[in-house]
Amino acid sequence: MIQITNLVKSFGNHQVLKNLSINITNNKSGLIYGFLGKNGAGKTTTMNILVGLSRFDSGECVVNGTKINNKRRTFIESIGYLPESPGLHNYMTAYEYLHYLCNLFMDSTTASVRAEELLDLSGLSSSRDRKIGGFSRGMKQRLGIVGTLAHNPKLIFLDEPTSALDPEGRYQVLALLEKLKDQGKVIFLSTHLLDDVERICDRVGILDDGRLVKEGSIEDLLNNEVGHTYNIEIKESNQLERLAKEIEAMQKTNKITIKNSKLQVTFNDENDYKSLLNHLLTNNYTLVDFSKHKTKLEDVFLSIYRGEKQ
Amino acid sequence: MKEYIFIGVIVLALALATLFVEASNLKTIQFDDVTLEYRLDKASRNNDTIVVLVAGSGATDYNGNSVGAKGKSDVLLQLSKSLNDYGYDTFRFNKRNVKPENIIGNPSFDVFIDDLENVIIWLKEQNYSKIYLAGHSQGSLVAALAAQREQVEGVISLAGTARPINQILLEQLHRIGYYDEAKKVIDSLLTNDLYTEEIGIPENIVSFSDVNQIFMMTWMKHNPYKVYKSLNNTKLLFMQGTKDIQVSIEELYLFDGLGKLVELKGSNHVLKVISKESDNLQSYTDPSFLLDPNVAKEIDTFIRN
Amino acid sequence: MKTYLKKEVLYGMRNYKFLIIFAVYIFFALFDPLMLKFLPIILADQFGGMDITEAMAIDQAGAIQNFLNTNYQIVTLVIAIALMGLVASEIKDKEIIIPTCLGMSLKKWIVSKIFVYSIFIIASSIIAQLICNIYALTIFEGRSIEISASLKIGLLMGVFHIFILSLIIFFGALTKKHGISAFLALLAAYTLPALTGLFNISKYTPAGLINEAGYLVSYFSTDGIISLVWSVGAIAIIILLSLITIESTELV
Numbered sequence: 001m002i003q004i005t006n007l008v009k010s011f012g013n014h015q016v017l018k019n020l021s022i023n024i025t026n027n028k029s030g031l032i033y034g035f036l037g038k039n040g041a042g043k044t045t046t047m048n049i050l051v052g053l054s055r056f057d058s059g060e061c062v063v064n065g066t067k068i069n070n071k072r073r074t075f076i077e078s079i080g081y082l083p084e085s086p087g088l089h090n091y092m093t094a095y096e097y098l099h100y101l102c103n104l105f106m107d108s109t110t111a112s113v114r115a116e117e118l119l120d121l122s123g124l125s126s127s128r129d130r131k132i133g134g135f136s137r138g139m140k141q142r143l144g145i146v147g148t149l150a151h152n153p154k155l156i157f158l159d160e161p162t163s164a165l166d167p168e169g170r171y172q173v174l175a176l177l178e179k180l181k182d183q184g185k186v187i188f189l190s191t192h193l194l195d196d197v198e199r200i201c202d203r204v205g206i207l208d209d210g211r212l213v214k215e216g217s218i219e220d221l222l223n224n225e226v227g228h229t230y231n232i233e234i235k236e237s238n239q240l241e242r243l244a245k246e247i248e249a250m251q252k253t254n255k256i257t258i259k260n261s262k263l264q265v266t267f268n269d270e271n272d273y274k275s276l277l278n279h280l281l282t283n284n285y286t287l288v289d290f291s292k293h294k295t296k297l298e299d300v301f302l303s304i305y306r307g308e309k310q
Numbered sequence: 311m312k313e314y315i316f317i318g319v320i321v322l323a324l325a326l327a328t329l330f331v332e333a334s335n336l337k338t339i340q341f342d343d344v345t346l347e348y349r350l351d352k353a354s355r356n357n358d359t360i361v362v363l364v365a366g367s368g369a370t371d372y373n374g375n376s377v378g379a380k381g382k383s384d385v386l387l388q389l390s391k392s393l394n395d396y397g398y399d400t401f402r403f404n405k406r407n408v409k410p411e412n413i414i415g416n417p418s419f420d421v422f423i424d425d426l427e428n429v430i431i432w433l434k435e436q437n438y439s440k441i442y443l444a445g446h447s448q449g450s451l452v453a454a455l456a457a458q459r460e461q462v463e464g465v466i467s468l469a470g471t472a473r474p475i476n477q478i479l480l481e482q483l484h485r486i487g488y489y490d491e492a493k494k495v496i497d498s499l500l501t502n503d504l505y506t507e508e509i510g511i512p513e514n515i516v517s518f519s520d521v522n523q524i525f526m527m528t529w530m531k532h533n534p535y536k537v538y539k540s541l542n543n544t545k546l547l548f549m550q551g552t553k554d555i556q557v558s559i560e561e562l563y564l565f566d567g568l569g570k571l572v573e574l575k576g577s578n579h580v581l582k583v584i585s586k587e588s589d590n591l592q593s594y595t596d597p598s599f600l601l602d603p604n605v606a607k608e609i610d611t612f613i614r615n
Numbered sequence: 616m617k618t619y620l621k622k623e624v625l626y627g628m629r630n631y632k633f634l635i636i637f638a639v640y641i642f643f644a645l646f647d648p649l650m651l652k653f654l655p656i657i658l659a660d661q662f663g664g665m666d667i668t669e670a671m672a673i674d675q676a677g678a679i680q681n682f683l684n685t686n687y688q689i690v691t692l693v694i695a696i697a698l699m700g701l702v703a704s705e706i707k708d709k710e711i712i713i714p715t716c717l718g719m720s721l722k723k724w725i726v727s728k729i730f731v732y733s734i735f736i737i738a739s740s741i742i743a744q745l746i747c748n749i750y751a752l753t754i755f756e757g758r759s760i761e762i763s764a765s766l767k768i769g770l771l772m773g774v775f776h777i778f779i780l781s782l783i784i785f786f787g788a789l790t791k792k793h794g795i796s797a798f799l800a801l802l803a804a805y806t807l808p809a810l811t812g813l814f815n816i817s818k819y820t821p822a823g824l825i826n827e828a829g830y831l832v833s834y835f836s837t838d839g840i841i842s843l844v845w846s847v848g849a850i851a852i853i854i855l856l857s858l859i860t861i862e863s864t865e866l867v
Contacts, residue, residue, distance in 0.1 A: 048867045051716055052716075053712070053715070053716075053865070053866050053867045054865060054867055055865070072862065072863060073862065073863075073866070075718060076716075079716060080713070080716060080717065081712060081713065081716040082712075082713065083709050083712045083867065085709070086709055086712060086713060087705070087708035087709040087710035087711075087712070088710065088713075089622075089626070089710060091625070091626060091629035091630055092625065092629070096625070100618065100621075100622055100714075101713065101714060101717055103618040103621075104618055104714060104717055104718060104719050105717065105718055144713065147713050148713055148716070148717070150717055151717055151718070313855045313856075313858050313859045314859070316851075316855050317852050317855050317856070320848050320851050320852055320855070321848070321852070323848070324844060324845055324848040327844045327848075328819075328841050328844065328845070331837060331840050331841055331844065332837065332841070335837045373836075382830075384832070384836075387834070391834065583758070584758075585757050585758060586757070589758070596830075596831075597830050597831075597832045598676050598758075598760055598764070598830060598831035598832055599758065600758075600761075600832075
């Protein structure tokens with residue numbers, strides 16, 4: 001569905017994308033691909049190129065079988081795109097807006113039916129005749145998302161769909177995205193909100209300095225990338241420093257941190273925790289807590305940006 | 311790419327359209343020593359009657375406007391349209407002095423008569439059997455003189471003088487305090503001599519340059535009343551506005567006995583009806599002052615009778 | 616195409632563009648004659664009680680001429696400001712992203728704007744001129760200007776305003792900034808008569824439309840016809856340039 005090979009894009013002297021390559025193959029069932037990166041990493045730039053709206057310097061992009069022209073705008077069949085802070089026609093009602101979008105490529109009667117379907121999907125049927133200008137941000141996002149579905153595309157690009165939304169708004173948008181995935185849609189979602197990614201994404205690509213530095217399923221990333229981390233709390237909290245040095249001397253760990261009178265230790269091998277446990281018991285430390293740390297995507301993210309050993 | 315081609319086509323179309331509009335607006339006839347630009351407006355297909363509109367003094371165009379002057383009166387254009395509405399074809403032309411090169415070496419008044427005579431002959435060749443000449447101001451004398459040379463059905467004088475131009479000019483300059491200066495020049499011209507001494511009349515009032523003096527000399531030779539009187543087999547109509555500040559209403563009655571006399575109540579020298587004096591001069595340069603409708607009406611009555 | 620046209624009509628109505636444009640036309644169509652009617656009274660003190668109606672064209676023609684000047688100066692300004700965001704704002708506010716990705720034709724988008732607003736501007740201009748003509752006729756005595764002359768004036772000024780509209784659309788597509796679009800369009804509007812007059816080429820530009828309108832007669836002079844032809848041609852060329860530009864304008 002999406003094949004990017006060695007994509008390069010500069011704005012003046014600043015090179016934003018540096019030989020970016022991504023490959024997302026056709027998926028018969030739905031998929032939500034999370035495209036992560038810190039601010040300025042090049043997520044929006046990549047999105048704009050993928051939907052054929054922006055030019056690029058070199059490389060190749062193929063989306064839904066259409067090769068994107070790097071000299072001029074390319075229309076790509078069967079995609080929808082919701083940019084960050086999208087503009088909607090605020091003077092229209094929700095129904096009028098959806099009807100307008102549908103009417104661009106279907107007759108008025110069919111457009112009416114489709115518009116009602118989309119309203120229903122977005123949960124905005126009760127606000128059908130309200131002007132968009134009076135909508136909350138969350139409502140506008142939902143409307144924008146279903147707007148991109150007017151022609152029932154297989155592939156949808158969403159740029160930061162939940163940023164700037166309150167928790168309820170975010171919840172509603174994420175629920176909608178899951179519904180779309182259940183319908184078999186492939187969603188390419190760019191965001192910097194890691195909780196959202198963890199909640200709904202199946203695969204993640206992490207962009208750093210114009211390149212894709214990590215890619216894989218959430219599970220793989222969490223399990224394989226950061227190592228095996230354990231939280232240790234001992235009664236002798238004033239001896240944490242000494243304990244940390246002792247653990248370091250074992251040379252089985254790749255990270256030891258002391259935080260809030262607790263020790264957090266990361267092992268490369270999932271069985272290495274046994275030697276630590278043994279050390280604690282044999283050295284008469286009074287164990288208060290010894291538990292496996294639930295790795296979050298944030299940890300993966302930070303490990304990349306802090307350049308830590310994988 | 312397609313759009314660039316369209317742009318090219320549009321530019322070409324514009325150029326062609328402009329050429330077409332300008333070409334269809336004025337045509338030309340080649341006479342011996344001049345190419346005359348004219349416009350013939352047909353009221354109907356097989357008309358045998360045509361009214362030739364002859365412009366007044368100065369470098370006046372086929373619409374009755376002075377070339378190079380700011381503003382316009384469109385007196386001949388409006389008269390032409392009115393006559394077309396009455397069902398008459400009309401012929402208007404640029405006086406040859408609209409292009410200064412046409413009068414270099416020949417600044418005589420008589421060339422206007424030659425041109426009009428040639429026009430009459432040409433119109434007869436176009437199968438017009440009933441030709442009327444309508445001369446405005448100076449054009450009234452030109453029309454009468456041309457009618458002397460080439461028979462026409464009728465001549466219409468619009469704000470034309472009965473007296474020779476020297477008398478009119480002297481009278482006009484007398485009114486503004488230049489009688490003595492003007493008399494010297496005019497007396498000299500009447501003896502066919504150019505006045506070479508310094509003339510104390512500003513150029514913007516009257517130019518007595520050598521070229522103009524030659525022109526006036528040849529103009530003064532003709533007595534309009536006598537010329538009109540000599541037109542025996544020609545119907546004559548004389549019209550004069552009561553608010554004309556260049557030719558007084560009394561001038562009309564000097565033609566008494568020669569033909570039909572019509573007073574145009576409230577009309578000025580450019581045949582526009584004015585309600586206040588400040589409009590008089592303004593109407594010379596403002597076409598929204600429309601032609602007195604009685605002008606065309608009287609011409610229609612005149613032609614029918 | 617109907618979809619695009621309906622959308623523009625809805626935009627114009629809901630954002631009061633039509634109302635603003637129509638209102639400014641009609642306001643001055645009524646205000647100018649009225650102002651002229653009261654001018655002698657207003658200026659009487661300055662002229663020591665002298666009747667200035669002899670010196671000034673305090674009549675229907677004067678009122679129409681006044682409105683013509685106002686039309687050129689003020690109505691042009693209001694139209695430029697009201698419509699400056701027609702293209703620029705939609706691009707800048709990313710309103711065309713979703714439709715473009717759905718397959719909206721940017722060319723039809725532009726053409727629909729020019730079509731809808733051209734018809735509205737011409738209609739408003741003609742109606743305003745007729746109102747001015749009739750109203751001035753009721754409050755002034757003296758010579759009158761033909762109704763057909765006002766129809767012609769309305770048409771000519773309408774075409775002039777459509778020329779301004781086309782410039783706004785073009786500059787909007789080019790710069791994506793509504794302020795600059797309006798500024799450049801107004802710059803053209805207000806400098807064209809002087810510049811073209813200097814080189815004696817007014818009749819080949821929309822400035823010739825204003826000259827022709829100023830004659831207050833119902834018939835067209837040859838120069839007037841040429842101006843009309845060239846103005847329509849210029850509008851067509853500017854629109855084509857807009858279509859070329861929008862295809863290469865970055866929408867993001």
